[in-house]
Amino acid sequence: KSSNYNSMFNPTLECVFDDGVLVIDYELPAISKYPAIKEYKYVSSTNEVSIKKQPENYISKEYEKALYSITLRTIYEAFYVDTKNEIKIITYNGHISSINPSTGLMERKCILSIQVPKEKYTQINLAQVDPKSCFKSFKGVSASKLINLTPITPILSFNKDDKRFVQERQVITHQGTNLAAMHWEDFEQLVREL
Numbered sequence: 001k002s003s004n005y006n007s008m009f010n011p012t013l014e015c016v017f018d019d020g021v022l023v024i025d026y027e028l029p030a031i032s033k034y035p036a037i038k039e040y041k042y043v044s045s046t047n048e049v050s051i052k053k054q055p056e057n058y059i060s061k062e063y064e065k066a067l068y069s070i071t072l073r074t075i076y077e078a079f080y081v082d083t084k085n086e087i088k089i090i091t092y093n094g095h096i097s098s099i100n101p102s103t104g105l106m107e108r109k110c111i112l113s114i115q116v117p118k119e120k121y122t123q124i125n126l127a128q129v130d131p132k133s134c135f136k137s138f139k140g141v142s143a144s145k146l147i148n149l150t151p152i153t154p155i156l157s158f159n160k161d162d163k164r165f166v167q168e169r170q171v172i173t174h175q176g177t178n179l180a181a182m183h184w185e186d187f188e189q190l191v192r193e194l
Contacts, residue, residue, distance in 0.1 A: 003073055009033045013074075016158040020088035023158050026074060028094045028111070031147060034063045060147045067094065067146050068131035071112060076126055079118050091115040091156040096149055109151040114140035 005011065009029035016023045036059060038052045054062075075090050094112040099105065116138050124134065135142070143150035171189045179187065 003070075003077065005029070005070075011070075011074075017087070020086065021091065021156075022078060022087045022089070023091045023093070023156055024074065024078065025093050025095060025157070026071075028067055028070060028096050030096055030098045031059075031063055032098075034059060034066065060145065064146045065131055067112065068135045070094075071114065071140075072126060072129070072131055072134060075114075075116060075121060079121060082118075085118075087118060089115060089117050090121075091154075093154040093157060098149060109149055110154050110157075111146055111149055111152060112140060112142035113152060113154040113156075114138055115155045 003011070012027040014025045036053050038054045041050045041052065042048075043050055071092055071094055075092055078090055079087060092114050093110050095108055095110050097106060097108045100107045112135070114135060120138075126134075141152050141155060143152065169189055171186045171193065173190065179190075182190070
């Protein structure tokens with residue numbers, strides 16, 4: 001989470017790493033967070049400030065570019081901090097939480113997904129690419145227009161309801177505790193703490 005997106009949104013994500021594969025579930029900003037005002041203009045004759053909004057097609061195009069850019073930047077940052085070279089592949093799933101206008105209820109949808117190997121991703125010049133073209137060149141999956149928030153099936157996802165994920169807790173041991181006689185769940189928690 002090293003990128004600073006100012007007031008646009010506060011990035012939230014969940015990650016799972018297993019056998020060289022990092023899966024990132026990332027909460028992207030809703031369209032309501034994207035700046036819609038083009039300019040403010042003071043009108044001296046009426047002593048008022050007029051507001052000029054961005055055209056809808058401009059917002060759509062720039063919002064889409066922002067989502068693809070955030071995706072590529074997040075993947076870059078994950079590979080960059082991997083100084084031990086343990087991550088071989090990153091799967092990134094971009095989610096949007098927004099109110100469904102037909103039901104009035106909040107929904108969370110995966111709207112884009114991409115899987116990239118480190119050896120290929122580190123060969124691109126991220127500062128010079130067109131974000132959407134780069135995303136598509138890695139066979140990323142998304143709707144033709146991201147602003148429509150059309151859900152897609154993630155390339156790879158993790159099951160958060162998997163019973164193998166257990167709540168962490170602290171295990172208290174005393175000097176002379178026999179580790180061989182310890183319950184296996186307590187031993188696993190102790191190893192996690194260490």
